């Protein structure tokens with residue numbers, strides 16, 4: 466695995482927002498930006514070349530999640546996959562007298578690309594319920610079971626791993642109680658988990674699963690949806706009938722090729738590479754906790770993505786930490802990249818029951834294959850200095 470990124474002394478600890486594209490992946494993509502420009506639907510050699518490349522990529526994506534290739538449909542990313550899963554499985558119902566009481570379930574810590582489709586279904590008259598999570602960010606099974614037993618539920622959507630705090634949900638147990646107690650489809654947003662922890666859709670027993678390429682060292686603007694039964698979805702985009710009519714539009718061939726290449730590499734390196742990153746991450750957490758007074762880790766320590774470290778530093782503002790770290794050449798985040806430019810407190814941390822002081826002072830550091838022990842040491846020193854300085858200004862004790 467080779468990383469193309471070389472940006473001088475800059476340190477990148479925001480891999481949950483996006484990852485650098487691997488050099489091998491770029492090399493695989495280049496021919497499809499050059500000589501292999503045929504439309505995959507064309508019935509000549511140029512078209513056959515690109516459609517073959519798409520099918521090869523589909524096999525790599527399928528292999529990484531234990532599905533068969535014909536259960537994979539390429540999309541423009543995780544956001545589209547989530548919208549297709551949620552709106553596509555419900556829109557065919559419409560709102561009529563038969564399903565007026567229909568309940569749709571999600572969790573209070575989902576990504577906006579899940580929450581917003583549910584909000585738009587709510588506006589159409591569907592009854593949407595959000596199950597709560599505990600202090601570690603783990604979904605309450607009893608709350609889900611209670612709704613399933615009481616209501617007519619059509620769809621449950623719960624993420625595999627959270628993008629802010631990295632908490633991993635017990636999806637196998639959640640699908641079990643869902644399928645035992647309802648006819649609901651179970652959708653899972655696996656965008657953050659893909660390539661970091663083993664995923665087997667048959668074992669998890671999910672009906673729909675969303676994936677994205679740019680979180681696993683592939684290019685941006687491409688993702689996929691796994692469908693156990695594609696007939697249960699209505700397409701969001703109609704047109705030329707590409708992707709067996711589930712997602713029309715000429716395929717993003719080089720993007721798909723890159724995504725396939727990234728999945729192939731992720732499959733080969735799943736355990737070995739992540740155990741190295743997990744060690745670095747654990748070292749980072751332990752050192753920060755001992756070097757900086759009055760701070761703590763958010764989320765579960767055991768049920769957690771191997772690259773996620775998420776802290777609260779009361780008495781400082783997360784945005785100020787980011788600015789200061791950036792001055793040290795370190796890229797970090799307060800949480801979700803897509804909402805980090807909005808000054809609103811994280812709905813995830815709120816749902817986990819953190820106080821405003823803890824939410825305001827939150828910081829997410831997410832590691833990747835490119836990070837080294839030297840970089841971890843530099844981040845710890847910079848963070849120690851940053852918190853000391855910001856607390857001096859805010860008057861919050863730092864001992």
Ligand SMILES: Cc1ncc(COP(=O)(O)O)c(C=O)c1O
Pocket residue numbers: 481482541542543544545547576578624626627628654656657676677678679686687688802
């Ligand atoms: C959990 C989760 N779901 C969905 C998405 C959206 O994926 P994409 O950026 O490919 O649209 C993200 C991106 O941050 C995410 O973290």
